[in-house]
Amino acid sequence: MKSSAMLKIENLKVKVVDKEVLHGIHLQINPGEVHAIMGPNGSGKSTLANVIVGREDCQVQNGNIKFCGKNLLELSVEERALEGIFLGLQNPVEIPGVNNMYFLRAAVNSKRKKNGLDEVDVMDFVEIVKEKMALLGLNESFLQRAVNDGFSGGEKKRNEILQMLLLEPKFIILDEIDSGLDVDALQEVSRGVNSLRSPKRSMLLVTHYQRLLNYITPDFVHILANGKIVKSGGRELALQVEKEGYSWLNTKTIGDEVW
Amino acid sequence: MKKTPQKAVEKLAEQSYQYGFVTDIAEDTIKAGLSEEVIKFLSQKKNEPKFMLDWRLKAYKKWLKMTPPTWAHIKYDPIDYQKIVYYSAPKVDKNRPKDISEVDSKLLETYKKLGIPLHEHARLAGVAVDAIFDSVSVATTFKEKLTEAGVIFCPFSEAVQKHPELIEKYLGSVVPPEDNFFAALNSAVFSDGSFIYIPKGVHCPMELSTYFRINAAQVGQFERTLIIADEKSYVSYLEGCSAPMRDKNQLHAAVVELIAHKEAQIKYSTVQNWYPGDKNGKGGIYNFVTKRGVCQGKKSKISWTQIETGSAITWKYPSVILEGDDSVGEFYSVALTTNYQQADTGTKMIHLGKNTKSTIISKGISAKQASNIYRGLVKIGSKAKNARNHSQCDSLLLGNKCAAHTFPVISVKNKTAKVEHEASTSKISDEQLFYCKQRGLNEEDSIAMIVNGFCRTVFQELPLEFAVEAHKLIRVNLENNA
Numbered sequence: 001m002k003s004s005a006m007l008k009i010e011n012l013k014v015k016v017v018d019k020e021v022l023h024g025i026h027l028q029i030n031p032g033e034v035h036a037i038m039g040p041n042g043s044g045k046s047t048l049a050n051v052i053v054g055r056e057d058c059q060v061q062n063g064n065i066k067f068c069g070k071n072l073l074e075l076s077v078e079e080r081a082l083e084g085i086f087l088g089l090q091n092p093v094e095i096p097g098v099n100n101m102y103f104l105r106a107a108v109n110s111k112r113k114k115n116g117l118d119e120v121d122v123m124d125f126v127e128i129v130k131e132k133m134a135l136l137g138l139n140e141s142f143l144q145r146a147v148n149d150g151f152s153g154g155e156k157k158r159n160e161i162l163q164m165l166l167l168e169p170k171f172i173i174l175d176e177i178d179s180g181l182d183v184d185a186l187q188e189v190s191r192g193v194n195s196l197r198s199p200k201r202s203m204l205l206v207t208h209y210q211r212l213l214n215y216i217t218p219d220f221v222h223i224l225a226n227g228k229i230v231k232s233g234g235r236e237l238a239l240q241v242e243k244e245g246y247s248w249l250n251t252k253t254i255g256d257e258v259w
Numbered sequence: 260m261k262k263t264p265q266k267a268v269e270k271l272a273e274q275s276y277q278y279g280f281v282t283d284i285a286e287d288t289i290k291a292g293l294s295e296e297v298i299k300f301l302s303q304k305k306n307e308p309k310f311m312l313d314w315r316l317k318a319y320k321k322w323l324k325m326t327p328p329t330w331a332h333i334k335y336d337p338i339d340y341q342k343i344v345y346y347s348a349p350k351v352d353k354n355r356p357k358d359i360s361e362v363d364s365k366l367l368e369t370y371k372k373l374g375i376p377l378h379e380h381a382r383l384a385g386v387a388v389d390a391i392f393d394s395v396s397v398a399t400t401f402k403e404k405l406t407e408a409g410v411i412f413c414p415f416s417e418a419v420q421k422h423p424e425l426i427e428k429y430l431g432s433v434v435p436p437e438d439n440f441f442a443a444l445n446s447a448v449f450s451d452g453s454f455i456y457i458p459k460g461v462h463c464p465m466e467l468s469t470y471f472r473i474n475a476a477q478v479g480q481f482e483r484t485l486i487i488a489d490e491k492s493y494v495s496y497l498e499g500c501s502a503p504m505r506d507k508n509q510l511h512a513a514v515v516e517l518i519a520h521k522e523a524q525i526k527y528s529t530v531q532n533w534y535p536g537d538k539n540g541k542g543g544i545y546n547f548v549t550k551r552g553v554c555q556g557k558k559s560k561i562s563w564t565q566i567e568t569g570s571a572i573t574w575k576y577p578s579v580i581l582e583g584d585d586s587v588g589e590f591y592s593v594a595l596t597t598n599y600q601q602a603d604t605g606t607k608m609i610h611l612g613k614n615t616k617s618t619i620i621s622k623g624i625s626a627k628q629a630s631n632i633y634r635g636l637v638k639i640g641s642k643a644k645n646a647r648n649h650s651q652c653d654s655l656l657l658g659n660k661c662a663a664h665t666f667p668v669i670s671v672k673n674k675t676a677k678v679e680h681e682a683s684t685s686k687i688s689d690e691q692l693f694y695c696k697q698r699g700l701n702e703e704d705s706i707a708m709i710v711n712g713f714c715r716t717v718f719q720e721l722p723l724e725f726a727v728e729a730h731k732l733i734r735v736n737l738e739n740n741a
Binding site: 053055056057076077078081082086087089092093095096097098102103106107110111114146147163167 | 688689690691693694695696697698699700701702704708709711712713714715716
């Protein structure tokens with residue numbers, strides 16, 4: 001069982017701007033599993049997501065992260081991405097003037113190059129993208145706009161999911177993908193995510209509310225508070241949080257939201 | 260934890276100026292130095308009519324009394340004008356090759372290496388090229404096709420012989436010799452350049468292009484370009500340039516004059532890639548250029564697009580005088596400076612006619628220790644009723660040792676005018692870089708993509724082939740900065 005882990009985090013301590021945010025995280029995610037990390041604001045959820053993908057402002061103090069047996073901490077952000085780790089951001093940045101289609105194709109080609117494949121044929125790519133967009137309820141004009149520039153909150157989230165669908169990552173982290181989405185949008189986004197569920201792919205959903213988990217059912221739920229996983233369980237744990245909030249965890253101090 | 264791509268970057272940096280080779284060819288070169296005799300020699304060499312020589316000498320006399328401008332935000336050691344060679348040309352038996360088959364194969368090879376094939380079968384589709392090598396034009400392609408349409412596109416020296424009446428009428432009519440120090444110098448010693456005349460009602464059937472190449476050491480290149488678009492005509496002109504890598508600075512002082520008659524349109528695009536000097540600021544071209552167009556007729560239009568990535572110093576302000584009512588002037592610019600490059604560039608829009616309109620979009624990118632200046636003048640004359648201008652100046656800084664400055668001047672003498680100026684300065688954010696990298700793009704690709712995005716509104720104005728070239732150029736020039 002141990003050797004088959006996709007992601008394995010051991011005693012991870014992380015500092016952000018001189019303040020320790022994660023105080024010793026242990027987490028193992030096996031192929032095919034969907035894990036949810038829940039917790040109050042400032043508990044370190046986003047830091048956990050960011051440290052896995054290698055954001056430079058997360059300074060690892062202790063512990064390690066292994067991905068498919070490889071030591072992730074030795075890899076750069078882009079190398080981790082090319083290993084198949086994808087982070088869907090809560091509030092993705094705008095890149096003015098860069099055509100969304102161009103960006104998508106560059107990302108896909110970068111991955112193909114790593115796998116020793118030729119660049120994707122432009123016409124073929126357009127067809128693939130259109131098919132994925134239909135799944136997310138996006139229209140074609142979306143492709144001609146600049147990356148995230150002037151996108152509504154919902155459009156940004158859908159764009160993240162679109163990228164995810166095209167890159168077909170091995171391991172998907174979604175950071176508050178549900179925030180600011182209405183029910184229709186949430187359903188479309190979830191449909192996209194669920195379409196990628198497979199025995200070979202794992203996911204880590206970071207969320208404040210359990211609402212998302214009605215649409216994407218996790219195998220495991222972990223509660224993160226004050227930089228530690230204080231409780232792990234199944235789907236029922238999320239429902240308990242919904243009913244009782246986080247107060248029952250008896251967390252006295254709640255730190256500042258870092259991300 | 261973070262793997263630095265330093266090695267890869269260094270490797271790329273070494274190949275960053277791809278056009279730095281020297282062509283080993285016998286050149287007819289005169290001694291360095293400037294005097295009346297040199298000008299007379301030059302004029303005689305070109306078999307010029309008397310009016311041309313007189314014009315040169317008059318300019319020379321004016322130049323002697325002038326001093327180089329000091330208002331620009333650039334630093335360089337004084338130039339010794341007696342150390343410059345004012346004429347150098349590849350040796351040929353005849354005065355000028357009549358067709359490509361007579362052009363020296365070394366020259367053809369040079370232009371092929373530069374990506375400008377001159378041979379009939381390999382020519383750029385739909386683009387006629389005039390190739391200027393040091394002081395002379397070595398070849399002009401697609402002459403027959405253009406002649407059919409009535410378009411005159413030839414080396415300046417040839418135009419002086421064949422169309423002296425047009426030269427006499429228009430030369431210096433937009434940029435008079437005494438306009439500034441460098442224009443006066445150019446007027447005295449200009450060697451060659453391109454001449455274009457588009458007759459009434461003719462839509463030029465292809466893009467016209469000049470490729471300027473400096474080869475010989477110590478040579479100054481002083482070319483003169485004159486474009487006349489007669490009533491209701493249209494022309495799109497492209498200009499490209501490069502030079503060998505040398506550790507001494509070389510001077511390039513060109514003058515470009517454009518005249519647009521009633522309802523005529525001139526679109527002038529430049530991709531300037533002169534050798535910028537090495538990473539310690541040694542060598543490189545000093546580019547002191549005067550470019551100006553006049554929208555003489557009603558509803559005429561002149562549009563400048565420039566991509567400035569080369570030169571150690573760029574001093575250049577392509578301008579438009581909006582004389583005709585309802586005329587339009589445009590200036591789109593991307594200036595990229597890195598290492599110790601200095602660019603002081605911008606435009607002047609002089610509104611004289613009624614309902615005249617101008618647009619200025621300037622994108623400055625500076626990296627490493629480079630300095631990038633936008634300098635602009637928008638002038639609305641007292642008779643320019645309902646004149647409009649919109650200016651947008653954006654600066655992008657890469658790193659923390661570079662600088663960007665903007666010096667916009669607005670002068671309005673008519674109450675009905677509307678002038679807008681927008682400016683921004685930004686850096687590539689860590690967020691943007693992180694985002695691109697998280698999607699699997701490496702640092703160099705990410706930066707190039709973000710910078711190209713920043714330049715997009717200007718690139719859109721370029722003819723397609725040049726737009727592709729500009730994308731590549733930005734990338735290559737950025738690669739030693741990642």
